[in-house]
Amino acid sequence: MGKSSDGKYDIILHAAIDVISEKGLDKTSISDIVKKAGVAQGTFYLYFSSKNALIPAIADNLLTITFESVKEKIQGKETFWSILEVMIDETFRITKEYKNIIILCYSGLAIDHSMEKWEAIYQPYYDWLENIIKKAIQQNEIISDINLKWTAKTIINLVENASERFYISQVQDDTIEVYKIEVFNFIKRSLITPS
Amino acid sequence: MGKSSDGKYDIILHAAIDVISEKGLDKTSISDIVKKAGVAQGTFYLYFSSKNALIPAIADNLLTITFESVKEKIQGKETFWSILEVMIDETFRITKEYKNIIILCYSGLAIDHSMEKWEAIYQPYYDWLENIIKKAIQQNEIISDINLKWTAKTIINLVENASERFYISQVQDDTIEVYKIEVFNFIKRSLITPS
Amino acid sequence: MGKSSDGKYDIILHAAIDVISEKGLDKTSISDIVKKAGVAQGTFYLYFSSKNALIPAIADNLLTITFESVKEKIQGKETFWSILEVMIDETFRITKEYKNIIILCYSGLAIDHSMEKWEAIYQPYYDWLENIIKKAIQQNEIISDINLKWTAKTIINLVENASERFYISQVQDDTIEVYKIEVFNFIKRSLITPS
Amino acid sequence: MGKSSDGKYDIILHAAIDVISEKGLDKTSISDIVKKAGVAQGTFYLYFSSKNALIPAIADNLLTITFESVKEKIQGKETFWSILEVMIDETFRITKEYKNIIILCYSGLAIDHSMEKWEAIYQPYYDWLENIIKKAIQQNEIISDINLKWTAKTIINLVENASERFYISQVQDDTIEVYKIEVFNFIKRSLITPS
DNA sequence: TATGAATGAGCATTCATTCAT
């Protein structure tokens, strides 16, 4: 189950992401995946213990993509609010691009009764934002009377959920800009230090 | 597909909820459901067009429970903030009681690629809260410079997600009270009219 | 799992016996059996809980054949020794005819770790012979100082094993008559009342 | 396929015996065996041509154990009857200790359609007993009017089957002593020279 | 000799759905 080898793990993982994005989790057979990956049926099981074991791996991959791209775009941003703006932009962008994978993660982890894995996977992202918030408090950008951990998780969820409502639940009675601005303002009003 | 008959629809629906709560969606067969319901295999198909047709029905049932119980508990409450308090209390209570069904709705609707049905099902709840908010604005309890629809959805999501994080993702590093208070304050700070 | 219906149980059972006799247990797939039986794949599982569940059923069938044919041929025989003779003749005949099934029962029950089922299946045969022996003792044909149950089982085993050694283990350095006579005499010398 | 090397053959063979005794033949994979033996997957095939090739080797090993231990315990015994007693004791002891292996031999050789291998493996044991019987006849301990080969095989079978009925088929309605005495007496009455 | 990653054929079993009664 190692992630090393000569890259077979990644080859299979990405083949899985491709096929599942297209056909959905339950319509995708292991046979489809290995065909796409160009390996034998049995090889799949050298790297993943079961079909279900794919989901956390895919979710992990997705979070990594999100997290990395946020960190990259954050470079040079100084204020908490500009960082929040980046998070919103990137989350919307990635939700649009990977909406099928996001859905598959929801259903996959739910089916597997392992919703708690979400939290484990998101932990590094949570920790990172917690730190950002801590600094923002020190900079007196935001109020200090909040539960750090809870707030970090809630912000991430708020942003993700807003973009999922926009792209996945297909409620587009407003423009994307409205959604982005509303979520930004909602959070800002809640956290900003009264002047 | 009528909801009438002599109640077989409800018998089957609740048998389904019971069994699926226990075993999870994918481990539950139609056979399990009809056995529990005490009807014949074929009878299921007189009331539901397919296994997947169960999920929206269950989700609908769940929303109705939530919505009704919120409306009931709201009686006599005057301020927006006391209504919000009730919503939080009831949402946490129902999330605890029906967490397996909530999970099943996530996975079921995701599998079915019909996440948008969530929105349709939640519509009455959204509409109701939108009205509450509108009145609160008129009463000058909360700020007026917000997108009504978006805010209604976001509040409902925020509350639900907080309780799901608590009960489903099993992140209980704080007490339930902390979670309830944080979510209440987070929303209140964002919406309250500056005095 | 009832043996009734319109005979599907028997149809499948005999199809299974046919195919397995030919190809051996592990080379036979359920698919082969249902094809031969002319029923659908799933129908098999309406009558047998698993592939392994076939074996005891087949063994039972075989014992019934043996037992019935022995009882039939016994008609009119008066002495214990003539009955023993019939048992030997019939056992050799049936061993020859059904040797593949006998082998499959051995391996099937062994694989299944349910060797003890042999005894349960053979019980009626054992009981019947026990009675025969009891009468023979009363008639003073054989000695009385023996353990009835043990002796009944041992005689049946001796005869079966002799014929299996002849037909299955393919040790035919002697004629079948030698085998039959030896086993008859071996038992007779051991049990006959000294004159 | 040599039995020499630096003992890898024996290491693998005994690993196989251990694992199969525990899990049964069909639940045991080559992978289990090599893991236990501490060698690589491919190494197995340097010493055994296939999985099925294990069975005769294991059976052979088992017969050797039985045969050797009988020969050892026989030392100093003079009469045929005391030798028979040893055979019974040792057979019961070994059946108890190795019952899972005995079962595996049954199923393994049956599956393989090579029941006749039993006879080849047992040949030395048969030959040895044949000689014992021959001497007993010369000593006038037992009757002479018997087929030597057939009788040797039958005695061995009788004893083995009695102990298998006791330990494997789990019919323990009597004590082990009853079983041992009955089988001893059954044979003795059949063979002893009338005084 | 020894390795162990890779292979890929093979199959029991499940279960949503139908339909004759």
Add this chain to the structure above:
DNA sequence: GATGAATGAATGCTCATTCAT
């Protein structure tokens, strides 16, 4: 409306075996 026996497509997974190193 109600039944439940029958269907048969569909697939995750195992595992004996190979072979390049």
